[in-house]
Amino acid sequence: MKSNRKLGAVLAAVLLIIQGSALAERTDGGFYTLVDEDGRVITMTARHLDVGDAYIAADNRRYEVASISGDEVRVRYTETITLPRVDLEGWRAQVVGSAAGGERVVGIYHTHNDESYVPTSGTESKADGSGDILQVGKALADAMERLGFTVIWSDASHLPHDGEAYIRSRRTAMAMLEKGPVTLIDVHRDATPPEVYEAEVEGQPVTKVRIVVGRQNQNREANLEYAKRIKAVADQEFPGIIEGIFDARGNYNQDLGPHMILLEFGAHTNYMEHAQQAAEFFAKVIPAAAGIAPGQEQEAEKQIGQPAAKSVLWIIGAAAAAVVGYLALNKQGLGSLAGFFRREAGLGNTSDTDGSQESEE
Amino acid sequence: MPAGMTILVVAAALVYFGVAQRMLDKMRLTDTQALLFIGLMVAGSFINIPLLTGRTNISLNVGGTLVPLGIAVYLLVTADSAHERVRALIGSAVTAAIIFGIAQYTDFDPSSGAIIDPLWLFSLIAGIVGYLLGRSRRGAFIAGVLGMLFADLVHAVRAWLVNLNTNTVLGGAGVFDAMVVAGIIAVVLAEVVGETRERLSGGPGVPAAPHEPEEEESE
Numbered sequence: 001m002k003s004n005r006k007l008g009a010v011l012a013a014v015l016l017i018i019q020g021s022a023l024a025e026r027t028d029g030g031f032y033t034l035v036d037e038d039g040r041v042i043t044m045t046a047r048h049l050d051v052g053d054a055y056i057a058a059d060n061r062r063y064e065v066a067s068i069s070g071d072e073v074r075v076r077y078t079e080t081i082t083l084p085r086v087d088l089e090g091w092r093a094q095v096v097g098s099a100a101g102g103e104r105v106v107g108i109y110h111t112h113n114d115e116s117y118v119p120t121s122g123t124e125s126k127a128d129g130s131g132d133i134l135q136v137g138k139a140l141a142d143a144m145e146r147l148g149f150t151v152i153w154s155d156a157s158h159l160p161h162d163g164e165a166y167i168r169s170r171r172t173a174m175a176m177l178e179k180g181p182v183t184l185i186d187v188h189r190d191a192t193p194p195e196v197y198e199a200e201v202e203g204q205p206v207t208k209v210r211i212v213v214g215r216q217n218q219n220r221e222a223n224l225e226y227a228k229r230i231k232a233v234a235d236q237e238f239p240g241i242i243e244g245i246f247d248a249r250g251n252y253n254q255d256l257g258p259h260m261i262l263l264e265f266g267a268h269t270n271y272m273e274h275a276q277q278a279a280e281f282f283a284k285v286i287p288a289a290a291g292i293a294p295g296q297e298q299e300a301e302k303q304i305g306q307p308a309a310k311s312v313l314w315i316i317g318a319a320a321a322a323v324v325g326y327l328a329l330n331k332q333g334l335g336s337l338a339g340f341f342r343r344e345a346g347l348g349n350t351s352d353t354d355g356s357q358e359s360e361e
Numbered sequence: 362m363p364a365g366m367t368i369l370v371v372a373a374a375l376v377y378f379g380v381a382q383r384m385l386d387k388m389r390l391t392d393t394q395a396l397l398f399i400g401l402m403v404a405g406s407f408i409n410i411p412l413l414t415g416r417t418n419i420s421l422n423v424g425g426t427l428v429p430l431g432i433a434v435y436l437l438v439t440a441d442s443a444h445e446r447v448r449a450l451i452g453s454a455v456t457a458a459i460i461f462g463i464a465q466y467t468d469f470d471p472s473s474g475a476i477i478d479p480l481w482l483f484s485l486i487a488g489i490v491g492y493l494l495g496r497s498r499r500g501a502f503i504a505g506v507l508g509m510l511f512a513d514l515v516h517a518v519r520a521w522l523v524n525l526n527t528n529t530v531l532g533g534a535g536v537f538d539a540m541v542v543a544g545i546i547a548v549v550l551a552e553v554v555g556e557t558r559e560r561l562s563g564g565p566g567v568p569a570a571p572h573e574p575e576e577e578e579s580e
């Protein structure tokens with residue numbers, strides 16, 4: 001009975017977590033408006049936000065959610081971030097001359113391959129898995145191939161569009177990583193009112209692109225820097241095409257590598273053709289940002305490598321804290337720290353079965 | 362790949378494999394066996410066995426499914442009693458049911474407002490349920506591996522029945538697949554909870570069990 005009560009409590013806790021997740025998404029067709037201290041509208045989103053969430057707008061101003069009242073989300077300006085400086089002179093010349101890519105590999109896949117655009121297809125999701133989003137990813141892949149890059153584009157279906165889709169697409173991503181892509185892009189579309197993503201770039205209607213970085217993984221710092229480089233290149237080459245950087249909860253398979261990124265090309269309320277045009281432009285952004293364009297490698301290595309090194313320190317620190325915490329909890333206490341490292345280094349007292357090892361320390 | 366990122370990838374992999382080795386080693390495996398199994402999982406990550414081709418495409422990854430499944434079966438076979446086996450299997454079924462239920466409820470997209478990634482959430486659920494029902498680290502590992510496998514199988518069978526256009530590679534991310542990650546995180550969680558409870562109930566002076574620090578709860 002005691003066990004049943006415990007299980008019931010756990011199940012209730014899990015349901016609360018899920019309720020917090022699922023009910024956080026609006027289903028009434030409404031959306032929130034983010035408003036700053038001066039009453040200016042910053043952006044709109046269908047996503048429920050929590051106090052403390054961060055959003056980097058197109059003008060590089062970073063905001064944090066301060067309070068939420070009805071459909072209005074009050075945000076507080078925190079800082080204007082500085083994007084990395086990306087020298088694009090050499091890359092521009094190469095793009096004009098084409099065949100710039102050599103044998104550098106780029107991977108593109110779609111966790112939610114059903115996602116579609118209502119104005120184009122009349123539906124936001126195609127149940128057979130042939131979502132419009134595949135055509136957007138294909139447009140990006142084709143445009144990069146025309147620039148001379150080798151692109152692995154996966155149209156693997158991860159249906160149904162449920163909570164295990166990211167678990168299934170993780171396997172697609174892993175299989176693609178075995179082919180050594182320099183960057184792996186998960187192409188999505190968002191679910192907001194159309195005006196959030198409507199734009200005109202170089203005289204052509206496009207959807208804006210939102211860059212999503214997952215916070216819950218060890219590569220977050222490197223991926224965030226990569227996102228900033230993407231924005232820096234896009235701001236120089238195609239001003240107005242970036243909607244913002246969403247520093248989101250979650251992981252989005254970005255724990256698999258430091259050059260994994262999620263891009264959202266417009267929302268279900270925009271036209272697919274506009275998202276495809278944005279993808280055409282983005283084909284010239286990704287190579288320079290990822291450091292695979294000629295002349296970009298060292299610069300990208302320096303800019304993305306530094307936060308990566310910071311993450312290494314974080315990993316080592318977290319691992320050390322975990323070991324100390326574990327030993328503090330352990331029956332033998334912190335006194336066994338020296339023994340722990342002696343045993344891990346293979347220096348004596350290394351009985352082969354673990355239960356006895358722990359007892360011996 | 363730039364040096365900083367290479368170091369990051371190597372450091373993360375070393376920590377992951379280190380934790381995996383320690384957790385396998387917490388069960389009825391020797392250090393050598395634990396290392397061998399990790400080696401097999403890594404090597405097997407590159408081998409996929411097709412099970413069903415066509416519109417519903419289902420295959421099985423050796424490193425991400427067969428090896429952890431082998432360990433789970435070994436732990437079940439060597440369990441001390443039929444009671445322990447049944448509890449571990451029930452824990453796996455309950456874990457699978459919860460994962461399946463959650464998967465129907467949210468897609469974990471950035472716009473969903475989900476507060477935790479499914480990879481970590483499913484692993485934590487496996488650890489909690491496995492430990493509560495299995496009452497052991499072994500039970501947690503089995504619930505992690507079999508819970509994810511059962512949830513995947515439910516999806517695969519449903520997809521096959523309705524001829525769904527989908528691609529499912531059981532354990533397809535190999536040693537980094539949710540099945541393996543869930544098993545390992547579940548044991549870590551059980552280990553922390555178990556050690557905390559043992560510490561609270563007996564203090565640091567309590568001698569460890571002769572074979573492994575498992576516990577049996579009194580009702």
